[in-house]
Amino acid sequence: MLTIDVISVQPQMLRGFLEESIVARAVKKGACEIRIRNLRDYAHDRWRKVDDKPYGGGPGMLMMCAPWFEAVEDCTKDSPSEGRRIIMTSPAGRRFDQRMAEELSHERHIVFMCGHYEGFDARIRTLATDEVSIGDYVMTGGEIAAAAMADAVVRLLPGVLGGGAAATANESFGRGGMLEAPQYTHPPVFRGMAVPEILLSGDHARIEAWRKAESCRLTESVRPDLAARPCAANETTRS
Numbered sequence: 246m247l248t249i250d251v252i253s254v255q256p257q258m259l260r261g262f263l264e265e266s267i268v269a270r271a272v273k274k275g276a277c278e279i280r281i282r283n284l285r286d287y288a289h290d291r292w293r294k295v296d297d298k299p300y301g302g303g304p305g306m307l308m309m310c311a312p313w314f315e316a317v318e319d320c321t322k323d324s325p326s327e328g329r330r331i332i333m334t335s336p337a338g339r340r341f342d343q344r345m346a347e348e349l350s351h352e353r354h355i356v357f358m359c360g361h362y363e364g365f366d367a368r369i370r371t372l373a374t375d376e377v378s379i380g381d382y383v384m385t386g387g388e389i390a391a392a393a394m395a396d397a398v399v400r401l402l403p404g405v406l407g408g409g410a411a412a413t414a415n416e417s418f419g420r421g422g423m424l425e426a427p428q429y430t431h432p433p434v435f436r437g438m439a440v441p442e443i444l445l446s447g448d449h450a451r452i453e454a455w456r457k458a459e460s461c462r463l464t465e466s467v468r469p470d471l472a473a474r475p476c477a478a479n480e481t482t483r484s
């Protein structure tokens with residue numbers, strides 16, 4: 246079973262999300278365990294202070310070493326390093342993507358470190374196995390990043406989504422690495438917009454070919470960086 250620890254100065258912000266979402270469902274099904282920790286419980290003074298001014302000057306405050314070292318050591322004291330990832334959330338990290346979500350879904354223990362203020366004292370990085378960003382923008386804290394990553398990982402765990410492995414294999418960034426083709430449900434015509442005839446035909450081979458072609462068309466149009474050779478192979482199914 247996967248254990249996820251999230252360390253934050255705003256644990257209440259995470260509780261709402263992690264205790265309501267697909268993650269909560271996964272916990273109920275016994276697919277994972279979530280432990281939310283308050284970094285301030287590891288502070289050394291009665292004000293529960295975890296930040297201080299940066300050496301050399303500069304705006305804002307930085308997170309201090311001691312509370313972080315003690316919090317991470319506490320989370321990891323009973324878990325072997327094999328199968329364990331300690332993820333420092335940071336805009337300057339490796340970009341999170343579906344491949345990394347897959348990779349993490351095979352681990353046994355993930356610790357998410359949520360930064361705040363101007364970020365971490367650089368020595369805190371030595372605790373992490375990975376420094377990870379969820380995109381090229383700066384947020385106020387790492388909680389939303391940790392929640393987004395936890396959600397993307399947990400939905401890949403066996404038994405969490407109905408439909409098994411197929412439910413995620415054919416999604417965007419799934420098996421083919423491309424965006425998902427457009428999907429439709431009832432009614433067949435809504436405000437003059439009709440569902441493509443082929444999807445109503447019952448011809449599964451043609452539907453599959455149509456979906457591949459649409460997936461290529463969409464990927465080439467909005468994410469040409471993802472579309473490469475797999476689309477060329479489908480060239481003939483498009484017309």
Ligand code: SAM
Pocket residue numbers: 333334335336337358359360361362363364365377378379380381382383384385386387388390
């Ligand atoms: N001074 C830092 C910099 O320029 O890289 C930004 C610090 S940011 C205001 C505070 C914290 O929010 C970070 O330490 C990190 O934990 C989190 N954070 C902000 N943007 C993020 C992103 N794109 N991905 C992951 N975490 C992020």
